[in-house]
Each structure stands twice: as C-alpha cells, then as structure tokens.
Amino acid sequence: MAAIAVFLIVEAVPALQANQGSFLGTLTWTPNNTEPSFGIAALAFGTLLSSLLALVMAVPVAVGVALFISHYAPRRLAGVLGYVIDLLAAVPSVIYGLWGVIFLVPLVQGPYEFIHEYLGFIPLFGGDSVGGHSIMTASIILAIMILPIIAAISREVFLQVPRMHEEAALALGATRWEVIKTAVLPFGRPGVISASMLGLGRAMGETIAVALIFPATFGISFQILAPEGNSIAANIANGFAEAGPIGRGALIASGLVLFIITLLVNTAARLIVARRKEFSGAAA
C-alpha cells in the first residue's frame, strides 16, 4: 500500500516540477508540449460528477432489486435471480464499454435531443448541442456496472434483518410495504450506505468503459448531455499511448489523486460496515 503511494509520488514529482500551470487549478492537459501545463481539476470534476450521477441512478434500482430478491420473489426463484445479478458483475468492463459505444450512444441520441428541446432551460440539460458521447451516457454505463455490487451487499443485509422484527411488524397488522419501511429499511440502512460507497469507489476507478465513451475534452461544465467530459481514469487510458516522459509523470500524478480519493471513500465505507457489525452484535 505504502509502496504504491511512494512509487507513484517518486515518478510524479519530475512532471509536477516541470508543470508550468497549477496542478490543482489549471484546466488544460498538455503535458507533452515544450511548456508542459496540466491540472487535475477538470478530470477530478468529471470523475466525481459521473460517479455521483451513476450512484443516484443505481442506488434506488439496486435497493429495489435487493428487496425483490429478499422479500418479494418466490423463494425458489430468488436464488436463481441472485445468481443472475452476480452474473452482471462478472461481465468484463470492456464489454460494457463496447456495448455502450456501439449500442447505447446511438440509442440515447433521440431522447437527449427531446430533453434538450423541452427541458433545455434547466442548466443541467442545456448547452449548444447534445450527443451520445456525454457524461450522462458514461453515468448510465457506470450505473449498470455498480448496480450488481450494491444490490448484492444490500440483499445480504436485508436477509440479516432479525425475523422477530418482521414478525412483530406483521403481528401489528402491517402490510408488506409497512414491514419493509418499519423493520427492514431501518436495519439495513448502514449496510446500504456502505454498499453505495463501495459502488462509488468502483465507479470512480472504472476506466475502460468510460474511456470509450468520453470524447476527452477539458473543462468544467454541468451540462451533462453535452458531448464533452473526461475523467481521471479515462484520461490515463486515452492519453497513455501518446505520452512522453513528462506526460507519463503527469498521468501518474493524476492516478495518485484517484488513488487517494478512492482510498478515502472505501475506508469510510469499511468503517461504517465495522461499526454496524458491533451494533448488530450487541443487539442480537
């Protein structure tokens, strides 16, 4: 762990010293020019925005799927369905990327234009033009990719809800939804939160699928339908082949930032899980 950080820093320092712009503030990425200038801000922004959007889309669906498997589906079917969801997680990310580029990008063009036409007054959907190679498309693919993880962990947590709590709620005349609202969700909330954070970490580190989607532009813009966007990981994948020594150092520096961000998110998630373990142990 420490070795990873040390070597990334060692290799990044020469590039950072050669940097003519500010690493935190510059909005361009031209480390291969004679006057190298690059900054992390636009990339980090793209990473965070696309991952958060993906999380917003994935979490409600994932919780629904987990509830379906744990509380709605017939017992026999539930095992099979759980396996199907795990299967989603086993599909390599490059295949989602391929699917996204060939299938999803043309597919979303129409709906995007529709939204742009009628809801364009909202800054989120505004911009000069809309296109499939946008932050929104990348987020959709990320959402599909992190959904199985969140669903699997949430399912485990929902299955751990003490039978007594549910039966007590049923005995008071609760409908199925009221059982879930009063017994299952409160018990499972920390688990769902930590599952979401693990999913967030996964989404931020995801490289190949978004590298195929993002058109590798630079800039900070909230117009999620516009054909622009980039992320740290995608920039590494797209820029590596052409990078010179300084360019590689710059990419390594950006990887270091990604490493630190995901480390923070994942550690927070683990801490929440650990706290919950103690709590449920005391309650049992």
Next chain:
Amino acid sequence: MTAIQHAPAIRRISTGRRVKDKIVQGLVYLSFAIAVVPLLSVLWLVLSNGFARLNMEFLTHSMRNIGARDAGGGAYHAIIGTLEQVLLSSVISIPVGLLTAIYLVEYGRGGRLSRAISFFVDVMTGIPSVVSGLFILAFWILALGMPFSGFAGALALSILMMPTVVRSAEEMLLLVPNDLREASYALGVPKWRTIVKVVLPTAFTGIVTGIMLAIARVAGETAPLLLTVFFTDSINTDPFDGPQMGLPLYVFDQSRRPTDVAIDRAWAGALTLILIVMLLNLVARLIGWWRSPARR
C-alpha cells in the same frame, strides 16, 4: 373466518394503505426489470454479433499485417497473451494469498498484526485497477527499467487478485469446525500437519471456487494491461520480453477503430472473453457442487 367475525377490533386494511403497498410492489418489480434489461441486451448483442465473426480463422490468426480497413485477422495473439498473463498472476497471487489467509485464521487469531493485515486486504480490494497498473508502470517499468511485457501485466493483475483470494480463502478456513482441529491435536499431530492434512482438505472446495472467481475477475481487466503490457499485433509467446496482447485489450483496441470490420472483431473478441470468463465461473460452480458436503 369465524375468529375475524368475533373480533370486530380487526378491520380491513384501508384502501390507502393497500394502494401504497401495491405501488411499492410495482416499483420493486419495475426496478428488477430495469436491472435485467441491460444484461439481456449486452448478452444478446455479444452473442449475436460475436458468433457472426467467431470462426477458426479468428481463433488461429493474429492481427499482423492486417491493415486498418482490412477484414480478416483474429485474436490468437490476444488469447495466448491473456492465458499466459492470467496463469502467471495466478502463480504469484494464489500461494501468497493462501498463506496470508492461513496466517490470519490459524496463527494470527485477532492479534494486532492480523487485524492490520485484514484492514489492508480490505482496502486493497478497493484499489482501482488503473492504479495498480500505474503502480507497476512506476515501479517495475520506469524505476527498475524493465520492458513492457506480459509479466509486468501479470504483476499488476496479481495486485488485484491477491485480496480477493485472501478474502475468500479466509472465509472458507473460518468455516472449518474447530472440533476437527482439536481432534487432530488430541492425536498428537503438530500444527502444520493439522493445517495441511485436515484444515486445507476440508476447505478445499470453497477455496478453489474462490480462486476460480478471482481468476475470472482479473481475466476481464483491461486498464492495468493497457499500462503494462502495451499493444502488439504480432504473436509474442514470451511473457517476459516485449509487448504482448490481451483479450480485453484487443476488444478495447478494436472498438476504438472506426471501421465495421474492426467492430466485428471487437464483438468476436468480447464473445471469446465472455466464454472464457463464464467457463471459469462454471468450473468453479461445478467443483463446488462436486465436492459439496451434501454429496458425500
């Protein structure tokens, strides 16, 4: 029925509550449908487009001397690369991961060191794959001056594989009943022999399943290979020297090319990759079923 009639305090569930219940049920069903549709779409496209191009030529030819707009060519070099890289990374990470798990369960027993290891394994699980590739690039290739090679890719993959192996092996070892260990000790068997002859065989199935799933996971990783193995269109069977190819890398490379023949190759590569991953998953499940306690 009579009980309800004699108990007027119990009333029917009000319409509002019933409607709410049904709405939530509908939402839950809907969300499941939303989750399954992309999977079916992905699988269908990969199968239909992949089988159209997957043939013996694809499996036995490389991309050498195939121009950007030429049809033909295949993924032989990529398949060789993937198999070698995954094999090498398994050779590195399985022994290390297994020994770590044995330490954690049999020797560590909740001490400070084992708790620290456990925490680091947890955090390592969350390392983005691209960062592990960057680390090997910075350490192995830039700092030590080694060339781009399949072995460097295997190193990067083993960083991703190790925590998965440790986690699954640890869980399986914890499932081994303590009675078995104590019975072995009671017969005067030393600790290491107990572990080798009693604990490991008991947990064998689960460990193999976990390892298979870990292999299946790294077989589909692209980003670390991109940074450590680099690209080549030729067959390179030596994983220790010179750029290699990998199937995920092949799919990535082909899908970035704008021509239809390249896209077709990408689909066929994706199908080959899925078949390999699914085969590994299937083998894992078969082993789990074959050696499961229920069958003994």
